[in-house]
Structures are given as structure tokens and as C-alpha cells.
């Protein structure tokens with residue numbers, strides 16, 4: 197057992213902690229990329245990618261646009277065999293239709309590329325100082341240091357990082373405490389504290405250590421670091437279709453098949469009527485009928501949704517979670533580190549009657565010597581102020597340390613001298629009371645009063661007890677202080693107005709929980725919750741038909757984060773929490789769910805609105821193409837009535853419909869990327885509004901658009 201009494205340097209306490217509002221630097225970054233408008237340069241830059249995506253292997257993933265591509269090939273062939281202005285015009289615009297669809301996706305992906313490039317540069321330059329061998333001397337243990345490229349680090353490797361150095365990989369701080377600049381990852385310029393033990397032990401590769409020295413045990417495999425995942429995410433390479441997206445794709449593919457059958461069976465009819473149609477016209481008819489608008493924009497909408505989350509400093513590792521976020525109705529949060537700053541420190545020793553201060557301080561310190569949690573270290577620091585001296589290793593040779601666990605809620609030490617044994621424990625009030633009672637000891641009446649008064653003020657009381665030849669007894673309490681993150685109550689109120697219930701689940705005692713719950717303004721709280729109970733509460737909510745989000749930072753939150761529909765891990769948290777959740781909030785803001793829900797809703801609404809628009813605007817094109825196909829055919833004069841737009845000629849009518857069909861995709865790229873604005877309202881009102889705007893708009897727009905294009909095409913000779 198190494199006893200390493202790291203004293204927290206005082207300057208660290210002056211470093212500002214994360215606030216719930218993003219700092220100016222991060223906000224600026226958001227603004228820089230968040231603007232919905234795309235500039236033409238972006239379109240141009242994405243053009244090569246759009247052309248590359250024409251490869252059938254890529255296209256086949258999008259059935260609707262794949263059909264258009266096959267149509268483009270067919271019409272090009274017939275244009276070669278039977279050249280005319282009309283056939284070349286149609287085949288040219290069909291290719292453009294496919295390219296525009298690819299362009300939408302390429303532009304959506306391109307937005308993350310620059311960010312990915314910066315992240316790559318960070319990653320490639322890191323050299324790790326790996327601790328290789330563990331030489332065990334007489335009474336000394338030592339590591340040998342070797343420099344290796346960060347990309348070679350494996351899980352369980354141990355590295356050292358000193359002030360000025362870059363953390364070479366994701367891992368846990370196993371020794372020391374440091375101020376870390378995480379701006380490369382979070383865009384946040386204020387440094388944060390990373391320390392061994394508690395819930396702030398996780399460090400991320402690519403961040404910079406500003407002060408002191410930490411020893412880090414690597415937890416990520418090469419190529420699977422947080423930075424790697426972030427790069428894949430902003431580039432969209434790891435993106436998988438969500439269940440909703442798949443369902444919509446199947447619907448679009450089915451519609452496409454139906455229209456292919458309809459168009460194919462049209463030919464014998466037309467033959468019989470004495471008006472056989474060319475391949476070019478049949479393909480043109482098919483392309484206008486199938487839902488090309490949504491087929492072209494669907495993937496871009498999904499990528500843009502993930503991108504909007506990145507802009508709000510949330511890394512969503514699953515698109516399904518983003519969609520689920522749109523419908524969340526319960527949010528569970530843990531207390532320490534999520535609702536509070538998580539900087540729980542010993543503020544005072546409060547002995548029971550008859551016990552001197554320094555006896556309590558000494559016992560508290562002894563029980564904390566090997567307690568690597570921030571709470572434990574802060575007890576050691578406080579004890580020094582009571583004049584308690586440090587123990588050296590020789591004095592502690594017979595000590596057996598009992599580490600803290602969320603199950604026992606206690607930590608401590610056992611000493612043995614010959615046949616005499618002395619045990620010291622500190623921990624949650626009822627855990628220690630039970631421990632004393634089990635040893636036949638008594639709990640003085642003022643112990644309960646001390647514990648309750650600390651808790652009622654929102655502090656966390658830890659009782660300290662000993663067992664020696666005089667029996668087991670409580671000595672007093674340690675007052676741990678933590679602070680509720682600023683501005684949190686208003687944001688919980690905002691969640692309430694969105695119809696989301698907030699529940700705080702904490703391992704802390706009911707009185708402390710009640711005080712913090714009242715201050716933070718959560719709707720409900722559960723105290724003395726074990727990891728299993730956190731998990732059970734989520735299952736219960738889910739069984740009741742609720743979609744549950746969980747926000748947490750600790751290893752004890754990991755099971756709950758994994759079970760929740762939306763599991764948001766704080767970036768300040770442990771790597772276990774970050775692995776378990778499906779989103780990581782780089783700002784570590786407990787109310788980030790507000791943004792996540794907005795983005796989720798916006799994603800669903802945008803997809804719905806553009807699907808409506810797509811299907812409605814195909815109907816109108818029908819009025820342009822069908823009369824054109826049968827114009828001048830005896831027996832079908834009635835169809836001429838459908839030519840309500842009074843289009844110039846049948847060729848120009850068909851070409852206008854195809855050109856309009858292609859242009860509508862380009863016109864809607866900005867909307868697909870920006871997303872339809874989300875105004876909080878009922879699902880019913882939203883649906884009505886969307887049908888009005890996008891349904892009616894979809895019906896009317898083609899009439900005006902096709903007519904305008906037709907007027908221009910009249911001027912082209914040969915049309």
C-alpha cells in the first residue's frame with residue numbers, strides 16, 4: 197500500500213468551476229458554425245464529394261436516389277442513340293438531381309470536417325511518458341519512464357503527465373491532482389480539476405495539464421479513444437441509420453416500387469392508345485412521381501441533427517438516443533457532481549459531547565489516510581489545520597485500509613498491535629450507527645442532532661466512530677460542504693414547462709437530499725440510493741411507459757446511464773460513466789437536456805415536414821407530365837383539361853417538371869441543415885401547422901415553379 201499524501205495546492209481552489217452557462221469562448225464557437233445559412237463556397241467545396249458519392253455501391257443505400265441514378269443512365273443511353281435537345285436536357289438534369297442529393301449529404305458532412313481536422317492534428321502530435329517497469333527496492337517502489345507515441349498506448353498502461361504536457365490517452369487519474377485545460381475537446385477555456393479517487397478522475401486524451409503532476413491509467417484501446425470517437429462523430433463516418441430513419445426509408449422504397457410498377461404498366465396502355473412513350477419520358481414520369489425531395493435530404497437531416505448537438509457541446513454516440521430525446525418525459529439526475537459542483541470538502545469537525553476536537557480530528561485523519569476520494573483527501577487537509585501531524589509509513593505498517601464503496605458508504609482503517617485491535621470508520625450517518633450498534637456500542641443522543649443539523653443545511657455529514665478495548669462509540673461528525681451549481685433552478689423550471697419531470701437520485705441521506713432538492717428546484721428526490729436502486733427507478737419509469745433520460749457522472753451512475761433511453765454523462769465524470777451513456781455533455785451542465793430535447797424534437801419535425809412537402813409536391817408534377825404524354829392522342833383529349841398550367845409544349849412540360857424536381861432539392865438544403873424551427877406546443881398543434889405550411893406549400897409551389905421554368909424553356913430552340 198502506497199501512502200501518498202497529496203496536498204491539494206491552494207491555487208487550485210481559486211480556479212473557477214464549470215458554470216451552467218457556456219463561457220464566451222465556447223459560445224463563440226457555437227455561433228461560428230451554428231448559422232443555418234450555407235454559403236455558396238461550402239456547396240462548391242462539397243461538389244467533389246458529391247460526385248464521388250455517385251458510385252453505385254454508395255447510392256444503393258438510398259433506394260429512391262438509386263432509382264434516379266439508374267434512370268439517368270438509361271436516359272443518357274437513349275440520348276446517345278437518339279440525340280435531341282429534349283433527351284439531353286432530361287438526362288443532364290437527372291444527373292444533376294442525383295448530384296444535388298449527394299451534395300446535401302456532403303455539405304452536412306463537410307461542416308464537421310474542419311473540426312475533425314483540428315482534432316486529428318491534436319491527436320497525432322502527442323508523445324506519452326509511459327511508466328514501464330516497477331522496480332521494488334528495499335522500501336522503495338519505482339517506475340522507469342519511456343517515451344512512446346500516444347497511438348501505442350494500451351488499456352492498463354500507466355503514464356505520467358506534468359504541467360505543460362498533453363494527456364496522451366483517455367484514462368483515470370490514479371495519483372495526484374491537477375488543473376487541466378480541456379479546451380481542445382470542449383471549447384471551454386476555464387481549466388478544470390482532475391484528481392484521483394472520486395467522480396472527477398476521468399481525463400481525456402488531447403487535453404493539457406496546466407499545473408502539478410498526475411499519474412494516469414489508460415482505459416481506451418488504440419483507435420477507440422474519445423478523440424477518435426469525436427472525429428468519427430463530427431465526420432459522420434460512424435453514423436448508423438436510426439430505427440425511425442429505417443422505417444421512413446422502407447416507406448419511401450415501397451412508394452418507389454409502387455410507382456415503378458405503375459409506370460411500367462402504363463406503357464402497354466399508351467401503346468394500345470397509339471401513343472407509345474419513349475424511355476426518356478417514362479423515366480421522367482417515374483422520377484417526378486417518386487419522393488425524391490425527402491429521399492435526397494433524409495440523410496442530411498440526420499447528420500445536421502447530430503451536428504447541432506455537437507455545436508451545443510454534446511457528443512451523441514447514438515442517433516436513436518437523439519430521436520428518443522424528442523419524447524423524453526422524465527429526467528433523473530444524481531446529486532454530487534451533477535446538481536452540485538462535486539467539490540465536496542471537509543469544512544469542520546463536530547465532536548459529540550465529551551470528546552475533544554483533536555481526538556476526533558486525529559481519528560478522522562487516520563481513517564482517511566488511504567482514502568483516495570476527494571472527500572478523504574480534504575479530511576486529511578482539514579486535520580492538519582487542527583495540528584494533527586502526518587503519520588509515516590513505519591507507524592502505519594500494521595494498518596489495514598478499508599476503501600470507500602457506494603455499497604457500504606463507509607471507509608476507514610484497522611490497526612493491530614499484538615492482540616490489540618483498533619478500528620476506525622467514517623461514513624454516512626446510518627451506516628456508521630449500524631456499524632457501532634453491531635459491535636454493541638452506543639450512539640450518544642447529540643450525534644443524531646449533529647448529523648441532522650449538518651444535513652438540514654444541505655451539507656453531507658460523515659460520522660466518525662472507533663472500536664478499541666473500550667468498545668465501539670461515535671466520536672463526532674465531519675461536515676462536508678458542496679455547492680449547488682448556479683442558475684440551476686430556472687432551468688429546471690424550463691424543463692417543467694416542457695413537460696419533463698426531474699428526479700434527483702442520490703446516495704446521500706434524506707435530509708441533505710431534501711435541502712439540496714429544495715435549493716435546486718427538482719420535482720422529486722430519492723435519497724440513500726444504491727446503484728441498483730438508481731437502475732430500478734429507471735426500469736420502473738420505463739415500465740410505466742415513460743421515456744427516461746439520466747444525467748450522471750459517477751461510476752455508481754453507470755448502470756443507470758446504460759439503462760436510460762437517453763444517458764447523458766458529464767464530461768467531468770468517470771470513464772465508466774462516459775462509456776455507459778449514449779451522450780457526453782462536454783459542458784457538464786445538468787440541464788443540457790433542454791438543448792438535447794430541442795434538437796431531438798427539431799429533428800423529428802424537420803423530417804416530418806419535408807416528407808409531407810415531398811409527397812405533396814409530387815402530386816402537382818403529375819398535372820404537368822400526364823397531359824403532356826397524351827397530348828394530341830385521340831381518345832385522350834379529356835386529359836388536356838389537366839394541363840391547368842397551360843404549358844408551352846409536351847417536351848417543355850416534362851423538362852420543366854424534372855428541372856423543378858431537381859431545384860427543389862437545392863432550395864431545401866438550407867432548411868434540412870438548419871432544421872424547422874421548434875416552438876414548444878402540443879403535438880396536435882404542431883401537426884396542424886406542418887400540414888398547413890408544408891402540405892399546402894408542397895401542393896402549390898410546383899405550379900408556380902414549373903410554369904416559370906416552362907416560360908424560360910420556350911426560349912430554347914427545339915423545345
Ligand SMILES: Nc1ncnc2c1ncn2[C@@H]1O[C@H](COP(=O)(O)OP(=O)(O)OP(=O)(O)O)[C@@H](O)[C@H]1O
Pocket residue numbers: 530531532533567569571572600601602605606607622623624625656657658701702703704705750752
Ligand atoms: N470517502 C468517503 N468515506 C466515507 N463515506 C463517504 C465517502 N464519500 C461519501 N461517503 C458517504 O457515502 C454516501 C454515498 O456516497 P455516493 O458517492 O454513493 O453517493 P453521492 O455521491 O453522495 O450521491 P450521488 O449519487 O448523488 O453522486 C455519501 O452521501 C456519504 O455519506
Ligand SMILES: [K+]
Pocket residue numbers: 483484485486487488489814857
Ligand atoms: K419526385
Ligand SMILES: [Mg+2]
Pocket residue numbers: 395530531532533749750752
Ligand atoms: Mg456521484
